[in-house]
Amino acid sequence: MKLLAINGSPRGRRGNTEVILQAFLEGARDAGAETETVYLKDKTILHCTGCFTCWTKTPGVCIHQDDMPALLEKVREARILVFATPLYVFTVSGLMKDFMDRLIPLAFPYIIHRDHHFIHPMRHPEAWPKRMVLISNCGFPEGHHFSGLEETFLRFADSPDMEWAGSILCAGGELLRSPLQDRLTWYLDAARRAGGEVVEEGRIQPETKAVLDRPLLADPAVYARMANAYWRSLGVDPLPKEVVDTSPETQDRLLLPPRSLETVRDVVAGMAVAFRSDLAGDLRAVVQFEVEGEDPGRYYLLIADGQCAAYEGVHPGPTLTIRTPADVWLAIVQGELDGAQALMEGRYAVEGDLSLLMQFNRLFSAA
Template identity: 45%
Template sequence: MSIKILAINGSPRGRTSNTDKILQPFLVGATEAGAVTETVYAIDLDIHDCTGCFSCWKKTPGKCIFNDDMPALLEKIRNVDVIVWATPLYYYGMTARLQRVMERTLPLVMPYIVKKGEHFGHPLRYQNYSQKTVLISNCGFIERYYFEALLKQFSILDRQERSLDNTILCTAGEMLAVPEAEQQISWYLDAAYEAGKEFITAGKISTQTAATLSKDFVTLETFVAMANASWNAPGETPLTLDEAMGRESLYTTSDTKHCEPLIPTAQMTTIRDVIAGMPLAFQPQAAGNLKATIAFYVTDTADEKYFLKIEDGQCSAFAGVAASEPDITIHTPAQVWMDLSCGKTDGQQAFMEGQYRVEGNIQILMMFNKLFKSADTMMISQPTGKKKR
């Protein structure tokens, strides 16, 4: 018999939400593993607030006084094997719409107080209401710390009514809504798909997939710079990165202490834009333990120097010259590297023709097709000069 999954998306944005961008790959993976899935969007439902009248306990046991969309949803909840609660993080908890749904599940339990493990709670009204639970959430912060209140609420629900088996918690979730970053962060959605398959086939998300889903899209400094630059609030002057981070903690190593971090933009009109966007294309799983500094010297201008810092599975872009010796230095005219980045020029051919030159560890350049997902035209793939396919 197929496992039945009901997903309840509490985002006010419904089908266009960042939450749904994570939820749907998870459900596709589960479906391909043999599950039967259904998504319900709280935004589409007519559900009254719980008024705390306790009629569902005292007057009409198991039945609410409101004749809205909730009774039908309760029937769905009672007859599935897995519930996926999906919500963006609003003020450090679930959305009001999802909270309303959660509160209206009160008819599914009985009013009596009984001991459940180390604590006391309400017994289930229906014995088949004991599904596995998955929590999917995303937030606008880059620190996972801000999920703590939401996790605490679900951990209490775990002891009282449900079993919280797996979580997918995505930081910097607004990156999911940036069209220019779609290809660069596809690795995360691929991992969500794998999580859905694993949950059905193995009963849980694997440690490896969970570790991938816990990775950040960009570094902390890049995230703060992008987030603060995105608002453009009228009449307000945005904070500088120094002000936002605190000068003492702005850069984590002496190698980058006096360099300007590059902020990715939606435009790709200059080589600065292209290099600033490369951290968004970075594939941490391909980097492994790689630690490298990649310098770019723009040969047709006097003062354009940039570098990428790869370390601990993260990539950051800076203007200037790193304090330490780069592992590889790419000397290139601006237009050449821009053409390579968008596929107008073949990287192998451009290198062989001397349109750009490289000093240092050329093996790093040969890894670009794996390190940067959208940069597969930039590198030379074989020392013999064979064209990469």
């Protein structure tokens, strides 16, 4: 089964869209598809002029002599079409829009009624229907930014000549090539699964879609902070004072993966890395650490949507609070002290949901 993927990112192979697309294609190939990716940035595709010559004087043939006629041949031959585009101003990139506009020579100008509405029937009836997949990612951390884009493709696919096979819409996609990418294998595994499902079952299955709809980071405010830190590191001019940021957690700092486990701060940051997303289910919890002694500090773990992030700060509603001298917690983590016994001996204290503490070994089992 031939699958044609169109990558509409101006970044091409170096983009975030590509990361998801290639995982998807791997899954499709494993399921037996023959895949080809076209990078629109490497092609010359002129704007449609709206002259309709391809519908009148030269049926099926555009006035432009560029790379599009060869791509129309590839479209005709493919059984599955994957439109992969970054979100640009709530819709497809300009490259992808030109490509989509230039597909109209494949249709007849006539308007006919099929199923529940009017459509243009396609030329080359043997080439249709096709399975259609949309893959996108965007810079904002919230999924609602894709609503217009998805609607465009749902309309596009709402024809007897198309079979909607589903979408992968990844908010916060800049993480896909960030230092946190190693923690996102679960997402790319799901994208790989989706590729296989489109080939074998005709569409992305609901369980896989549910995983793909999970945010890459549980907390959009953290994503915003990381993005802003990045822009600042590039020396981008600062925001004017009158611009107000109402993000709820701008005071708390995300702890990035630690290099060693010498302090409780490192240990808490390491717990977020060691978190077993696969065992988390729908657990939502906050574990607050109040560290006393020589190296005091306040840290918390935020667990939601199968993700765990570590912060420096005090959370207003922890599920479980652990008050501990630094050396006691470090000794427990290093296996020098038995956690349950140390608790009974009062060497550290807990408040809140004790059953969560009982799950630590399982939930942070790579620690």
